[in-house]
Amino acid sequence: xxxxxxxxxxxxxxxxxxxxxxxxxxxxxxxxxxxxxxxxxxxxxxxxxxxxxxxxxxxxxxxxxxxxxxxxxxxxxxxxxxxxxxxxxxxxxxxxxxxxxxxxxxxxxxxxxxxxxxxxxxxxxxxxxxxxxxxxxxxxxxxxx
Amino acid sequence: xxxxxxxxxxxxxxxxxxxxxxxxxxxxxxxxxxxxxxxxxxxxxxxxxxxxxxxxxxxxxxxxxxxxxxxxxxxxxxxxxxxxxxxxxxxxxxxxxxxxxxxxxxxxxxxxxxxxxxxxxxxxxxxxxxxxxxxxxxxxxxxxxxxxxx
Numbered sequence: 001x002x003x004x005x006x007x008x009x010x011x012x013x014x015x016x017x018x019x020x021x022x023x024x025x026x027x028x029x030x031x032x033x034x035x036x037x038x039x040x041x042x043x044x045x046x047x048x049x050x051x052x053x054x055x056x057x058x059x060x061x062x063x064x065x066x067x068x069x070x071x072x073x074x075x076x077x078x079x080x081x082x083x084x085x086x087x088x089x090x091x092x093x094x095x096x097x098x099x100x101x102x103x104x105x106x107x108x109x110x111x112x113x114x115x116x117x118x119x120x121x122x123x124x125x126x127x128x129x130x131x132x133x134x135x136x137x138x139x140x141x142x143x144x145x
Numbered sequence: 146x147x148x149x150x151x152x153x154x155x156x157x158x159x160x161x162x163x164x165x166x167x168x169x170x171x172x173x174x175x176x177x178x179x180x181x182x183x184x185x186x187x188x189x190x191x192x193x194x195x196x197x198x199x200x201x202x203x204x205x206x207x208x209x210x211x212x213x214x215x216x217x218x219x220x221x222x223x224x225x226x227x228x229x230x231x232x233x234x235x236x237x238x239x240x241x242x243x244x245x246x247x248x249x250x251x252x253x254x255x256x257x258x259x260x261x262x263x264x265x266x267x268x269x270x271x272x273x274x275x276x277x278x279x280x281x282x283x284x285x286x287x288x289x290x291x292x293x294x295x
Contacts, residue, residue, distance in 0.1 A: 127277075142146060
């Protein structure tokens, strides 16, 4: 079914590596609206790939975790990146942290916000996935081609 | 990360509603008339009237789109499906898509990352799995194929 020519078959193409330096984990609490919320601010980092090199700005983003009643942890990420050639990008991600039989770590879908008409516009026209294995501070990012 | 084929949806879509939210920007609303889905251990119908596709189209460029509707499995369970995606096409291709013409889906980029809310039990793996989707816009409906990230 998925192998015909009716529509494209997506592929994951290695794009960037994102390393983050995490601040202390803030326990917000067991929420009246459900779930346990934790927040980890970003103290800096680096995104590096053939088509994008830049620093993650400290103090302007981070990760927020919501451990739901069903045991699944929802992770939302937002970061500001300053590229080595001076452009500012915003990166957002959403996904899950799981302790599955097959995978222990965090997987997110990612989208970029970039300046109109700039050299990084292709980032906003493309969807990405990120994976961070448990115990590491590095996301491996793939373009959804 | 690898992709493993999970399911295909065939949607029948109703009237295309355009909301001109700003100069050169239109929020589309295309409501679900019905449809079917098939995958490994997962099949059923798309619930008529339960939602739709809501693309934000910029005339000079591509689109971000949102979708939300309900699936009903053949054993009677409801699953909420929500999705955010990116569509990008060259200006000539986009004009043909907006005019409702049939366009070769290899001629544009349409990818999405659907998320599901399924009841606990046999379908709850959907609640903690990331998916990648590809869309094919047709004149009376759309076909989506979803791969799970493994």
